[in-house]
Amino acid sequence: MRRILEIIGSSFKMALQELWKNKLRTFLSLFGVTIGIFCIIGVLATVNSLQTNIQNQLKSLGNNTIYIDKWEWGGGADYPFWKYSKRPLAQYEEVAEIKKRTSTASYAAFFISSSVNAEVDGNTLSNVRLYGVSQDYTNIQPLDIQYGRFLTEGEFQRGNNSVVIGNEIAEQLFGEAERAPGKVIDIKGSKVNVVGVIKKQGSQIVGGWQFDKSMIIPYQFAQSVIDERRSDPIIMVKGAPAVSSKVLKDELTGTMRSIRHLNPTQEDNFALNDINDLSESLEKAFVSVNIGGWAIGALAFIVGIFGVANIMFVTVKERTSQIGLKKAIGAKSRVILMEFLLESAFLCIIGGIMGLLLVFILTKVASSLIDFPFFLSPFIILIAIIICIVAGILAGIIPASQAAKMDPVVAIRS
Structure with a gap:
């Protein structure tokens, strides 16, 4: 357990060093991750805020309540207005x-x-x-x-x-x-x-x-x-x-x-209108909006994954001699693999935090401008972190595998 914590700490430290040493290159590469998280979490936060407020407003109309009226709730081109008007x-x-x-x-x-x-x-x-x-x-x-x-x-x-x-x-x-x-x-x-x-x-x-x-x-x-x-x-x-x-x-x-x-x-x-029916219709509409947000965010995120992968390829090349030295003194291939995967994941998390920060600022500005409560729920923040970790692993798996498979003699000479 102690060894794992040391690897995690070392990987996080190297990720920060990489970010600080090559600020512009790393920022531009992480920009795709930032925009991807901003799109995905921004849509999720907006939809979740709207859905929560609408559901609360629907509950305020009376929970488990039926409204008896002459008119059916709904509309559309086929709405039989003439029939209901005679009721x-x-x-x-x-x-x-x-x-x-x-x-x-x-x-x-x-x-x-x-x-x-x-x-x-x-x-x-x-x-x-x-x-x-x-x-x-x-x-x-x-x-x-x-x-x-x-x-x-x-x-x-x-x-x-x-x-x-x-x-x-x-x-x-x-x-x-x-x-x-x-x-x-x-x-x-x-x-x-x-x-x-x-x-x-x-x-x-x-x-x-x-x-x-x-x-x-x-x-x-x-x-x-x-x-x-x-x-x-x-x-x-x-x-x-x-x-x-x-x-x-x-x-x-x-x-x-x-x-x-x-x-x-x-x-x-007569018409028996159920609040729950309206709630279910709205939930279906929100599903479509969420899918659209995921699609937009996924495109930006793919660009971000390639950007992080590029950083990791460059990082592996720059540290080739260090990798060879570590392997020469007994470092196992799985440890090298884990170090680079964790570093890649940390880089994506940093980009994700930037995206979350942008969403947080946007929710505060929007809430003050239109007098409507937008918020970031803990569940959405957890989703963002999980997405970043998965993206980091995907972005770093190939360069990390290359580092883990290096021959120590060849690596030290290069």
Whole structure:
């Protein structure tokens, strides 16, 4: 073990000496490795950051949740818009029936939305999203309240004119978000009392509920300020613990057909949209992006491998007499082979570290410019190191083999 550590230390030292002695030559040769790692890890880090944030945003829409609507999620040239437009809208009365008839459901909530103007002392905000929700909404869609509180059970039942507003709305109407609770906002001629402010969420990629720019009121009160026929009503149903969304969806199909009195020959006049289906579609799209990043990075990496191989061929030639001397005093061929392979791997790791550093700088710059968190995960860093080690071995295997096979007498003379 001690001997192996000595070889590793010696190889690392020689790699640094090679880099320092021939700075320009080594830098240009390692540039391909740097660019290759930058392309591969840059794409992986970007996709991983996007995927993580999107998955978190999808979870915020309700984990293990089915959305009952007249519209199927999706689109494309073959989307049967005309057929879905004829379907009936989701009804508030159906929520109670769903709870009663669906054993795999734990919560069900009704949701309507509209765009309104919000006014405070002559200061008006246009196109504010107003959400009218029923009582189980926060059990399906958890919300972090930064100031004040969320709507109470009594406010839902009585249909009080209480409202919870997004952070951005609070700042624009009251200057500071913490000042909003207790204030009054005018919405379409109705006064609403602010009881809470939702914690700031930042930019959303997949849309969903833009809570920073929205207001939430009880459904019973929302009926007086929102035209329900034009409010895109939906029913959100969350499955019971340990119940998969597929099982929930299957039972909901039967429940909805029973509620709407559809006979066996009639098609469904409702859509059951699953968050997990959207998540799977996005994962497939990310796979294609990852493949593209690997392909681009691989081309640069091949150039880098040839560059490192060139360094190693030159290094072997420069150290021929040293190799002969080592073999003459008893160094085994496998030790010589290991020394040069480790040196080649260390050179690639140095190039990879330069590439990782560039990616790290890029993630910090991008995060600050577009207010979106990009990051380098430990797993991606580990992938980069493994790639560099494998590349170093591939680049150094031929020159290292030549060094290991040298005749000590011939090597010393040369």
